Amino acid sequence: MTSRRLRIRLPLLALICFSLLPLCGCGREISKSVSTFDYLDTIIRITVSAGSESEADSALSGCLDIIRDYHFMLDADGEGFVGRLNKSETVSLSAEEKALLLSALGMCAETDGALDISLYPLARLWDIGGGNHVPDEDEIRETLLRCGYEKLPPVTDEYALPAGMAIDLGAVAKGYIADKLSDYLNKAKVKSALIDLGGNIYALHEKTGGAPYRIAVQSPSDPSGRIAVVEGGDVSVVTSGTYQRYFDKDGRRYHHIFDRRTGAPAQSGLLSVTIIAPSSYLADCLSTAVFVMGEEKGAEYISVQSGVSAVFALEDGSAALYTGGEGGGYTVIMEGGK
């Protein structure tokens, strides 16, 4: 009697154990998240998976330290080097600050001014999301005289801006910081992480169990919809669009991405551009630049960027994918327009 019961119960026990295996976290991976409103004028959410709770906690607090430091360093109106330059101070640049300025100015030149970090006077004039001022032609003409990256002097250790000029690294800051965070988390040997800096996403490695991260691309016209899903790891997905920061006046929409040729919000026929790239800094730079370029020129630009893809949301409600050749290690699944 006893031996018969044992014969039946052992496989039953095994069945129950195996069925519960996926639920009990037997791979020794602890997943923890943190979110904060305190930096970069946005909501920041970071999730890490690590071998223990203390490893995850220490990785997250390390991330918050990094974000805080760069928030102060890069704030256009703060006490860091950008804010001080904008207050007409002469600043002794650190090696990192100098390298970042050089790199950002390089991207301005490479995109032929589609990305231009010197348009801060224009942003102040329009004050999108603040005073929401529609300036007249004279105001725009006067302000454009104080804009243009090529008017900035060559970057030196002791650096100052010409009178009246101001820079804003907002178009590259989140990407730059996301890359710093992924470097840090990689060195901290976390198993995987998802960095979300206000919709600027970086996925480190792959999820618990080896599945790729899935990152949706928000539809610009349907708040509840998405136009694509990116599957992969060690990849960044960054969107620039007209649908987040804007105001409507007299039947027209004014958004926050400026075109230096007109001194007004870019009218390129696009509602949003999403760049998928191994580097979040590159994705951030290119999402703004390609948005200003428009579909035709933007697609041409992307076609020679290896490992980079772009999802365009067009004003007619359709969506298009462009890929710049080899590499990347991710898949973009289009879900149609709207």
Place this chain on the structure above:
Amino acid sequence: MTEAEKRLPPKREIVIIIAVLALLGLLAAAVGFSGGKAETARVLVDGQTVKLLSLSADCEYLYTGSEGAENLIVVKNGGVSVVSANCRDGLCVNQGAKSRAGQSIVCLPHKLIVQLEGDSSEVDAYAK
């Protein structure tokens, strides 16, 4: 005890096996077959949950915070939106109605998030 009774496992064991299989089936259904529709909206202020709203029935929730902060959150037809707010930028109202798990509506001035929850295996984040 007859030969047939000896070969068959007792009733109790059969019941347990069926129960385990049913549980597994339910789990698989929960993980695999839901379409990413959110089921609840969690309202968080400065990281703390202040309200859970079910999306299965239409309802309204008026968040009132310190210094007169107000956001009117409305659940309608399975979606949630902030229909009015007295924050300085109004960006939460601009974000429209959301209905998929993983999406969120953010009001920075009031440190408020409306987080849609449901099938978490659908997507991990929204690029926007």
